[in-house]
Amino acid sequence: MDKITRMDIAKKVIKEAGDYALSRFYAKKKISSKGHNDYFTEIDVECERIIIDGIKKYFPKDSFVGEESGKTDSIDGTGKYTWFIDPVDGTHNYITGIPLFGTIIGIVKDYPDNPVVEHGLIYLSSEKKLLYASLGKGAYIDGEPIKVSDKKLADSRGIVGVRNIKNNYQSVRKVIENAFDIRCIGVAAYGYYLVATGHFDFYVNDQIKDWDNAGSSIIIREAGDKLVNEKNTDWCFDKGGILATNTTNHDEIINLLKADESDGGIR
Numbered sequence: 451m452d453k454i455t456r457m458d459i460a461k462k463v464i465k466e467a468g469d470y471a472l473s474r475f476y477a478k479k480k481i482s483s484k485g486h487n488d489y490f491t492e493i494d495v496e497c498e499r500i501i502i503d504g505i506k507k508y509f510p511k512d513s514f515v516g517e518e519s520g521k522t523d524s525i526d527g528t529g530k531y532t533w534f535i536d537p538v539d540g541t542h543n544y545i546t547g548i549p550l551f552g553t554i555i556g557i558v559k560d561y562p563d564n565p566v567v568e569h570g571l572i573y574l575s576s577e578k579k580l581l582y583a584s585l586g587k588g589a590y591i592d593g594e595p596i597k598v599s600d601k602k603l604a605d606s607r608g609i610v611g612v613r614n615i616k617n618n619y620q621s622v623r624k625v626i627e628n629a630f631d632i633r634c635i636g637v638a639a640y641g642y643y644l645v646a647t648g649h650f651d652f653y654v655n656d657q658i659k660d661w662d663n664a665g666s667s668i669i670i671r672e673a674g675d676k677l678v679n680e681k682n683t684d685w686c687f688d689k690g691g692i693l694a695t696n697t698t699n700h701d702e703i704i705n706l707l708k709a710d711e712s713d714g715g716i717r
Contacts, residue, residue, distance in 0.1 A: 454508055456531065457569050457584060460555050463504035467497040468553040468575030471538050475576075481545055487613075489541055494518050497537035497553065505533060513561075517661045531568075532561040534664035540637030549576040552639030556664025565687055570665035572639045581643055581669050589646060589672035598674040599648040603702040606651035607631045609641040613657045622654060624706040638662040645694050646673040652699055654707075656691040663692065670694050678704075 471493055479491040498518045505512060511529035514522040517536050533555060538544055540551035557569040572581040581596070583589035589596050599606075608629045612622050626632050633650070635641065638658060644650035646669050663677075667685060670677050676697050679688035682704055695703055 456509060456512075456557050457571075457582070459505055459508050460533075460557060460569060460571050461580065461582065463501045464553050464555050464571050464573040465575075465580065466504065467500045467537055468573040470500060471497050471544070471551065471553070472575040475544070475549065476547075479545055489545060490518060491538075491541065491545060493544075494538045494541060498535055501535050501537060501553075501555065502533075515561075515661060515664075517659065530559055532558045532565075534558060534661045536639070536659075536661040536665075539639040539662060540635075543636055548636075550635055550637050550640055551576070552637060552643070554639050554662060554665045556661070556666070556668070558664055562687070567664055567668045570668035572643055572666060572669060574639065574643060579643070581646065583669040583672035585668060585672075587672070589669045591643075591647060596647045596673050598646065598670075598696040599651045600696060600698045601651045603628055603652075603699040605630050606696075606699050607633070607649075609644060609650055609653040610634055611636065611638070611641065611653075611655035611658070621707050622656070625652075625654065625703055628702070628706060638666060642666040642670055642694065645675060645696070646670050648696075651696050652703060653694040654691070654703070658690075658692050660687055663687075676700050 474493050481489055481491055483489055495518050498516045502514055513529055513532040515534045536554040538551055539554050544551045553573045555571045556567055559566045559568050569584050579591055581591045606629050610622060610632055641653040645653045667677050675694050677685045677694045679685045680690045685692055
């Protein structure tokens with residue numbers, strides 16, 4: 451019998467959790483708040499439980515960083531792997547009846563001292579699409595390889611997420627004005643999916659979390675994208691904003707984001 455890998459289990463549990471979320475999409479939900487404009491439901495919690503319980507059966511020494519449960523260390527502290535989990539990415543869409551949401555899993559070795567993302571998965575349950583990547587092995591959607599676009603900014607379609615409108619809108623506005631088209635969809639999983647598959651050409655977000663980025667980062671990079679933090683260096687569990695580009699349009703976008711140093715955002 452072949453050895454069961456972490457990727458095998460990740461593919462299994464991400465679909466189980468995502469399909470559960472989809473099955474409850476039209477159900478009445480109990481909406482709770484973690485803070486200003488930060489909501490979750492009992493379905494977020496249940497999806498995270500499905501994922502963690504499924505992993506623990508095979509890898510009990512692994513640790514977890516979940517959006518709903520926080521950080522959970524392994525039983526004896528000897529595990530080398532940490533799973534980053536966003537059980538329902540796009541909760542605001544989910545609770546308002548917009549069927550754009552997803553589930554993200556990242557599998558990271560030696561976190562936090564010397565973190566290396568080895569595997570990443572995004573599952574878009576409403577479309578039954580599974581994106582995944584392993585370090586050095588390329589990125590795929592449902593078994594087919596994916597690759598980013600090569601468009602310049604003037605021909606680029608972008609995904610923009612700006613929560614801190616007061617501080618960050620002006621710098622992002624310059625990118626919007628110079629791009630071909632822009633969408634705001636409120637779901638990191640979809641933003642990364644659209645850019646990794648070449649349907650869109652860049653994704654900028656001024657506030658994003660590690661559970662959004664860990665799994666998505668390796669998919670983006672294995673598909674040929676560049677992913678940087680606010681200092682325009684390769685993202686590696688940095689706080690704050692991100693920019694994912696197809697590399698062709700990267701310098702153009704960075705120069706526009708830098709244009710007004712009084713704004714926040716990428717520098």
